[in-house]
Amino acid sequence: MAGKVKITSSKEKRRNLINCVIAVIVAILFLFPIYWILAMSFKSDAESFGKLVTYYPHNFTLEPWIKNFQDAEFLSSLKNSICIAFLSMVISLVFGIPAAYGMGRYKVPGRKVFLLTFLVTQMLPASLMLTPMYLIFNKLHLLGTYLGPSLAIASGSVPFIVVTLRPYFKSVPTSLDDAARIDGCGVFRSFFKIMIPAIKTGVITVVVISFLGGWNDLAYSMTFNVKPDMRPLTANIYKFQSKYGTKWNCIMAYGAILVLPVILLFVFLQKYIVGGLTAGAVKE
Amino acid sequence: MKMSMAAKKRREGYTFILPGFIYMLVVLGYPLIYNFVLSFRNVNVKTFKGGTDVFVGLSNYIELFHNETFLMVFKNTFIFTIGCLVVQFTIGFIFALFFSKKFTLAGPIRGMILVGYMMPMSVTALLGKNMFDVSSGVINDLFMKIGLINAPVEWLLNGSTAMIAIIAVNCWVGIPFNMLLLTSGLTGISTEIYESAEVDGANPFQRFLYITLPLMKPAILSVLMLGFIYTFKAFDLMFVMTSGGPLNSTDVLGTYAYTLSFKQYEFSLGSTAAIILFACLFIVGLFYLRLISKEDD
Numbered sequence: 001m002a003g004k005v006k007i008t009s010s011k012e013k014r015r016n017l018i019n020c021v022i023a024v025i026v027a028i029l030f031l032f033p034i035y036w037i038l039a040m041s042f043k044s045d046a047e048s049f050g051k052l053v054t055y056y057p058h059n060f061t062l063e064p065w066i067k068n069f070q071d072a073e074f075l076s077s078l079k080n081s082i083c084i085a086f087l088s089m090v091i092s093l094v095f096g097i098p099a100a101y102g103m104g105r106y107k108v109p110g111r112k113v114f115l116l117t118f119l120v121t122q123m124l125p126a127s128l129m130l131t132p133m134y135l136i137f138n139k140l141h142l143l144g145t146y147l148g149p150s151l152a153i154a155s156g157s158v159p160f161i162v163v164t165l166r167p168y169f170k171s172v173p174t175s176l177d178d179a180a181r182i183d184g185c186g187v188f189r190s191f192f193k194i195m196i197p198a199i200k201t202g203v204i205t206v207v208v209i210s211f212l213g214g215w216n217d218l219a220y221s222m223t224f225n226v227k228p229d230m231r232p233l234t235a236n237i238y239k240f241q242s243k244y245g246t247k248w249n250c251i252m253a254y255g256a257i258l259v260l261p262v263i264l265l266f267v268f269l270q271k272y273i274v275g276g277l278t279a280g281a282v283k284e
Numbered sequence: 285m286k287m288s289m290a291a292k293k294r295r296e297g298y299t300f301i302l303p304g305f306i307y308m309l310v311v312l313g314y315p316l317i318y319n320f321v322l323s324f325r326n327v328n329v330k331t332f333k334g335g336t337d338v339f340v341g342l343s344n345y346i347e348l349f350h351n352e353t354f355l356m357v358f359k360n361t362f363i364f365t366i367g368c369l370v371v372q373f374t375i376g377f378i379f380a381l382f383f384s385k386k387f388t389l390a391g392p393i394r395g396m397i398l399v400g401y402m403m404p405m406s407v408t409a410l411l412g413k414n415m416f417d418v419s420s421g422v423i424n425d426l427f428m429k430i431g432l433i434n435a436p437v438e439w440l441l442n443g444s445t446a447m448i449a450i451i452a453v454n455c456w457v458g459i460p461f462n463m464l465l466l467t468s469g470l471t472g473i474s475t476e477i478y479e480s481a482e483v484d485g486a487n488p489f490q491r492f493l494y495i496t497l498p499l500m501k502p503a504i505l506s507v508l509m510l511g512f513i514y515t516f517k518a519f520d521l522m523f524v525m526t527s528g529g530p531l532n533s534t535d536v537l538g539t540y541a542y543t544l545s546f547k548q549y550e551f552s553l554g555s556t557a558a559i560i561l562f563a564c565l566f567i568v569g570l571f572y573l574r575l576i577s578k579e580d581d
Contacts, residue, residue: 015387016387016388019382019385019387019389019390020387020388020389022382023382023383023387023389023390023393024389024393026379026393026397027393027396027397030396030397030400030456030459030460031396031397031399033400033408033411033415033456034399034400036411036414036415036422037407037411040414048420049420050420051419051420053420053421053422053425055422094303095303095304095307096304098300098301098303098304099300099301099303099304099305100304101300102296102297102298102299102300102301102304103301105297106293106294106296106297106300106301107297108294108297108298108301109294111301114301114305116573116577117305117308117309118308119573119576120569120573121308121312123513123565123569123572124312124316124562124565125517125519125538125561125562125565126517126519126538127517127519127537127538127539127541127542127558127561128316128319128517128541128558128559128561128562129312129315129316129319130541130542130545130546130554130558131319131322131541131545131551131554131555131558132315132316132318132319132322132555133315134545134546134551135318135322135327135332135551136314136315136318151311152311154307154311155307155308155311155312158304158307158308159308162304187296187299191300212402215404216403216404216405216406218404218405218406218519218520218523218524219519219520219523219542223542223546234404234406234407235406237406237407237410237524238524241410246420248414248420251410251414252410252411252414255407255410255411258404258406258407259403259404259407262399262402262403262404263399265402266398266399266402270395271395273398273402274395274398274464
């Protein structure tokens with residue numbers, strides 16, 4: 001009897017090991033591009049465009065990173081990226097979170113129409129909005145500003161926030177805000193003091209994802225801000241590609257700098273991001 | 285005057301919902317309608333400045349469907365979308381099944397491979413451009429080292445291989461995303477059903493065919509439809525990796541609409557192409573909405 005248990009457990013151990021090995025291989029394949037962008041960014045000029053492909057930097061150098069950070073154009077693009085990401089995030093949160101709360105807690109007439117609107121708008125592609133928005137923003141003098149692209153980006157994040165946070169708000173027990181009301185808390189006070197802290201996990205998710213929505217944007221910023229000095233890093237990729245030519249090490253360092261905040265957020269807040277992605281996309 | 289409790293509640297609800305809703309109507313709804321209007325007029329850089337554009341009926345639509353480049357772009361969009369869907373769904377499903385097994389590294393690695401999904405698509409595209417480069421690209425080097433090819437392939441320099449490269453890069457993002465969505469469908473199936481099937485003598489293949497697939501049907505459908513919607517509207521990837529080239533062979537509706545509006549300044553034609561893109565999404569979107577609205581209230 002005891003012997004049999006031992007056999008199955010060693011069999012299970014072997015199966016566990018085999019599965020782990022397969023998983024590691026999958027991870028290596030999928031993470032290789034991330035490794036590659038970093039490896040390229042530390043190579044010398046000659047090594048990065050030579051015919052001989054090297055799998056790690058043979059002459060490790062920080063030069064490509066330094067070159068980017070010494071470049072005034074790069075620094076202004078970085079500033080633009082940060083400004084657009086923050087502005088679009090703030091707009092998204094200000095309009096999105098209260099709407100999610102209203103949709104989750106109040107049975108108002110017309111809520112089906114509201115929900116449908118948010119679900120549909122979440123799926124609209126940027127390329128559909130570029131031309132009309134460009135012409136409208138042109139009349140409103142919003143081209144070449146941070147506000148133009150930020151408004152457009154937020155129109156994608158607001159519905160995401162509503163769809164993601166609505167179930168969170170729904171799941172908070174009503175006794176919680178009833179108690180707050182009895183204690184004399186107004187509607188808005190209980191929204192800020194009770195409800196938002198109660199769904200902290202969800203809020204962190206939408207903060208991160210709406211920030212990344214702005215940080216990752218290419219189409220809107222590129223179209224509405226024609227001049228490079230108001231464009232974020234994503235939209236100036238082209239300019240730097242032609243500037244550096246075949247100096248892939250500098251281009252990759254540029255890309256690595258764009259990816260770095262994403263990786264950091266991902267490493268530290270992974271469970272929030274992953275949870276939020278599923279909540280927003282599929283509902284059983 | 286005292287409001288009834290219900291009326292007060294309603295007003296509170298609207299106070300929270302309406303700002304967000306109105307934001308969407310103004311920032312997205314209005315341009316969307318304007319886009320339809322544009323597609324029936326002849327707005328280009330000249331007529332826009334002078335305000336001399338006129339109503340032209342369906343002539344923009346007719347012009348596009350008689351334009352060979354547009355037809356090619358239309359076809360490319362479907363080839364790209366279907367290619368991506370097949371690969372990312374199949375591999376994504378296999379990964380979902382594999383990572384739903386209980387082993388030590390299942391959780392951490394499943395999370396780790398999602399990082400590509402969060403990256404700016406423009407950087408992913410840049411990376412793709414580098415990796416698929418003819419002479420200094422790592423893909424050619426690796427494939428030659430393991431004997432898959434004898435000579436470097438000019439991936440991005442000819443049409444059909446450029447499409448393959450684009451699809452491959454997109455799947456790098458799509459596979460983990462499909463895996464994630466399918467995993468959440470898998471975890472909904474109770475293990476008891478599998479155990480009782482095992483007792484009844486069902487082999488793993490039968491269990492997959494008769495238990496997993498039918499129970500996963502809603503999740504599978506929604507992943508496929510969402511996948512279609514997200515893939516069909518691709519823009520950043522082609523824009524940075526190939527600029528739609530060589531010779532429009534990787535141009536899709538999203539990038540072509542941009543070219544019409546912002547390189548040729550034919551705003552009305554650009555909107556028309558975008559409306560056609562929208563129409564395709566709309567059809568699939570309707571099915572998707574019907575599927576998920578079953579759940580509500």
